[in-house]
Amino acid sequence: MIEFLTLLQVLDSSLRLATPLLLVCLAGLFSERAGIFDIGLEGKLLAAAFVSAAFAAITGSVWLGLLAGILASIMLSLLHGLASITLRGDQIISGVAINFLAAGLTVVVAQDLFGQGGRTPPLKSGGRFEPINFPGATSSKEMNEAGPLMQFYSELLSGHSLLVYVALLTVPISWFILYKTRYGLRLRAVGENPAAVDTAGISVRGLRYSAVIIGGVLCGIAGAYIATSLQANFTKDMSAGRGFIALAALIFAKWRPWYALSACLLFGFFFAVDTRFQNILLPAWFLSGFLILIALGLLSYVWKKDYLDKAVLGGLAVGISIIAFLVIFSVWDTGTSSQIKIPVVFIQSLPYVLTVVVLAGFVGKAIPPRAGGQPYVKER
């Protein structure tokens, strides 16, 4: 049985790993709710991480680093805005370009400034966001002796960097802005029907630019967090696909702030489990039974559908059942109580698989903002 303290430690690291996802996810939320698809979240995150680490390393002040990171991220947001709002270009292509721009420029500039193979030097204490310990929290040495409530308070609630609490605060703030203010109503309207907003005499461009800039600020904070708090320097490609996981979380959350919080915490939990436990064991018969149930579910769904559905989903069902039988086959000799090791990569891929399932609409269909991805052309 897993101990209470171990569970708390896993939840604690889930929260830390979920923080950048949450900020980037909310950045995407503002942008996409205003009708601007943002594939370039990853690039903004990476650029902000580098610039904040570089500034913090040179000036020794983490606050200047944070500010510089936010500014760098806003610059890329404005580039995205120029391409997709003013010049009515393809938003996806612009996002792809921004990702490459950040991936290339960060390493080129880092190599030129510091000459350490695309890294920044390790940050000293003033250049990092230190953990904040709440009053009365026990130190980690005495954690084992403390009572469960104290452990909960000291391990999970206390001891995070300022930006973790900032990220958690942005959720209610985003919710309030989007659903309780006039600006939020207009922002949501511009992502659904920009022509109506335009007819009401409100600037579509202005609203969309404001949305991508808010996204830039949030990505900037997230970037500063991963380089100055989660780790203590910038390393090449350190965003490691977080921008895309945040995009997945955004879809999983169906473009809503509170759901974004739960989606990011869930995905953060997957990563925490993945780093904490090397071997995850599941009862083999239980696992293959579960897989066969999914396969049967798919088969019953396609029973009365057309040829293509039968071919694709039926093929998927056959594939899943083959895996199920392989699982049973591999433990055939050792009896019904045997356990099977789940490969680590499976846990890593789970966020993406879940997102595809949600996108496919078999479990709770995700419907994006209607005007997303289309440039708005004012009638003349």
Added chain:
Amino acid sequence: MDIMPKWVDIIIVPLLSLFLAAFLSALLIIAIGESPIAALNLMIEGTLLRSAGWGYMLYYTTNFIFTGLAVSVAFHAALFNIGGEGQAMIGGLGVALVCLFIPWPHWTLAIVGASIGAAVFGMIWAGLPAYLQAKRGSHIVITTIMFNFIAAGVLNFFLVDVLKPKGSMDPASANFPVSTHLPTFQDIASLFGFEKAFRSAPANVSFFIALLACVAVWYLIWRSPLGYEIRALGKSGPAARYAGVRPVKIIMIAMMISGALCGMMAINTTQGESERLILNFTEGAGFIGIAVALMGRSHPLGVLLAALLFGFLYQGGAELALWTKIPRELIVVIQALVILFTGALSLMVRAPLESFFMSLRKAKE
């Protein structure tokens, strides 16, 4: 109404975009403290003036032709296949399974088998997002991104837990049997008595398969009824539907062709170069395909030229990293700028040209 003559659209616009990208990169090189002219000379020297340089360049080019064609075919159906990376990874798995578990008597047969394996695996990996787009309305860009990550997971699983030989620490498959090894350009040149040409360069016969793929895609898109339907759907969905084109079928077919082409990239990298399946063998070629397709205006000839250009940049970039303090990632910046100017900011490039030709026309009248 076309404002500009066709040749401006096809030749001047991409060249102007390239020029802008090159100009900004030159500024970056100056900022680092190197000379752009010297850098360009070094790139040309290390790539075009040595046969081994050509051998490396054409090796990269082969990858980019496959992925560039793949993105182009999807573009013609107005689909954005951003999942080339994942489709190539799964294609590599197909190549490895075919090469490891079927005893091939000769490479000529092995390459046919490996191509089919790669194409089928890539096709399946593109088919699922295509199905989700066609039947369930999920956005193909998002699903193909997710499938890239899932593919990385699948490849990792196969290399670490299934294909890795016992006792090996490396996450890679066993070496392919010798009878599946493809002749490199060096082997071919030796046949004609030039033993020293293309020494140790990885370019191999799959380059010619890439050229064949160019011709095949040209025929498919511009000369076959299927290509007509793909282009019709890409230009206007409602009009194509009215003309009797079935969108579901065309989306499936276009994406599966696209996935097959991406998968076939693996015969060059996996069967041709590493001769075993390794992690990260795609090296971002799936994404470079986007730049190649945009630059080549989704035409096979344009794709071929753009792929040569990017092959030159990749080999030249490696030379720069070797001899100067300009890191390889400069090429990623150039690639980003090319995508930016040919894709997202294309109006910025075209608008001045269009107004120039507009004023020419008015002056004539």
